[in-house]
Amino acid sequence: MSLARTLLLKASDSTWLREHGTRAPFVRRAVSRFMPGETFDDMLGAARAMAGQGVAGVFTRLGENVRDAAEADAVAAHYVEAVARVRTAGLACEPSIKLTQLGLDIDPQFAFDHARRLAQAAREAGNFLWVDMEQSPYVDRTLEVVRRLREEVPGVGVCLQAYLLRTPEDLDDMIERGIGVRLVKGAYKEPPTVAFPLKADVDEQYFRMAQRMLAGPARARSGRAVFGTHDIPLIARIREHASAADVPPDMYEFHMLYGIQREEQFRLAREGARVRVLIAYGPYWFPWYMRRLAERPANVWFVAKNLLVRNLRT
Numbered sequence: 001m002s003l004a005r006t007l008l009l010k011a012s013d014s015t016w017l018r019e020h021g022t023r024a025p026f027v028r029r030a031v032s033r034f035m036p037g038e039t040f041d042d043m044l045g046a047a048r049a050m051a052g053q054g055v056a057g058v059f060t061r062l063g064e065n066v067r068d069a070a071e072a073d074a075v076a077a078h079y080v081e082a083v084a085r086v087r088t089a090g091l092a093c094e095p096s097i098k099l100t101q102l103g104l105d106i107d108p109q110f111a112f113d114h115a116r117r118l119a120q121a122a123r124e125a126g127n128f129l130w131v132d133m134e135q136s137p138y139v140d141r142t143l144e145v146v147r148r149l150r151e152e153v154p155g156v157g158v159c160l161q162a163y164l165l166r167t168p169e170d171l172d173d174m175i176e177r178g179i180g181v182r183l184v185k186g187a188y189k190e191p192p193t194v195a196f197p198l199k200a201d202v203d204e205q206y207f208r209m210a211q212r213m214l215a216g217p218a219r220a221r222s223g224r225a226v227f228g229t230h231d232i233p234l235i236a237r238i239r240e241h242a243s244a245a246d247v248p249p250d251m252y253e254f255h256m257l258y259g260i261q262r263e264e265q266f267r268l269a270r271e272g273a274r275v276r277v278l279i280a281y282g283p284y285w286f287p288w289y290m291r292r293l294a295e296r297p298a299n300v301w302f303v304a305k306n307l308l309v310r311n312l313r314t
């Protein structure tokens with residue numbers, strides 16, 4: 001792991017930086033590259049614009065590790081209302097939640113109850129519920145909640161991280177249960193005892209799991225097959241494999257983050273691929289933004305350059 005990535009991922013956990021860094025106007029301007037605004041209406045506006053280009057949406061209200069039960073209750077209530085508003089707006093936009101934002105650190109049953117309420121609300125609105133994957137100590141608890149949700153509601157999917165050594169087994173289990181899978185590379189700092197340190201190994205494991213998700217038995221289980229990546233050569237490889245295996249393009253999807261590889265999102269949609277963009281909003285964006293910077297250290301130079309240019313001007 002590069003030094004820049006390690007430092008940025010450490011910064012994502014810093015309360016001091018979160019409290020002070022988010023006030024700096026240049027940081028607020030820089031983050032707008034990755035999120036259209038802090039409010040749900042900002043998200044809706046962006047989702048509407050993307051829909052005009054053939055790209056559907058996924059939405060997430062940023063926040064994690066909520067340890068106050070009343071705050072977790074408020075997050076759940078927000079999502080229930082948000083799902084109703086998306087339906088009224090007539091947009092194809094799916095919620096994606098973090099279980100630690102719904103109180104997983106307080107009590108798994110408490111988080112499950114909230115997630116079940118959201119999964120049911122999503123189902124009633126003809127929608128689907130995605131569950132994000134957080135740091136490795138949360139994987140077992142997250143998968144357990146998702147398994148229990150799937151027993152009650154069919155429209156549920158979970159994010160799996162290709163950098164974790166364990167993930168191929170988790171993938172088999174999710175496929176077996178007909179749970180939707182959004183496969184990503186993984187965004188957190190993890191030790192080599194649980195995750196591949198080398199990007200080449202992560203990429204290879206990702207592609208092997210993608211093949212598994214596109215294979216006949218997995219498709220027959222009817223969970224969704226989603227590839228959450230901006231890696232253009234990897235996307236091309238997956239599409240080539242799907243085409244060679246006669247998997248029609250409407251059997252799988254590509255999900256990307258708002259503001260990253262935008263032209264690629266539009267190009268894939270024009271070519272008939274199913275594409276969604278995940279749009280984040282909310283005031284609690286600092287750790288999430290640090291992870292976006294860590295994914296591509298060139299982003300830090302982008303922020304530093306803006307800061308320098310501004311200081312030279314003033």
Ligand SMILES: Cc1cc2nc3c(=O)[nH]c(=O)nc-3n(C[C@H](O)[C@H](O)[C@H](O)COP(=O)(O)OP(=O)(O)OC[C@H]3O[C@@H](n4cnc5c(N)ncnc54)[C@H](O)[C@@H]3O)c2cc1C
Binds near residue numbers: 159184185229291292
């Ligand atoms: C829809 C979606 C949902 C996600 N949900 C989760 C989750 O629940 N849990 C989790 O751990 N991770 C999640 N992630 C993040 C993921 O794990 C990766 O950290 C992230 O997607 C970067 O990896 P990559 O696949 O794009 O490939 P990389 O090999 O990292 O990047 C490929 C190329 O994409 C571009 N790129 C990638 N990231 C950025 C960036 N931040 N800024 C600018 N350009 C960039 C660069 O051109 C880069 O060369 C999610 C990602 C997506 C797209």
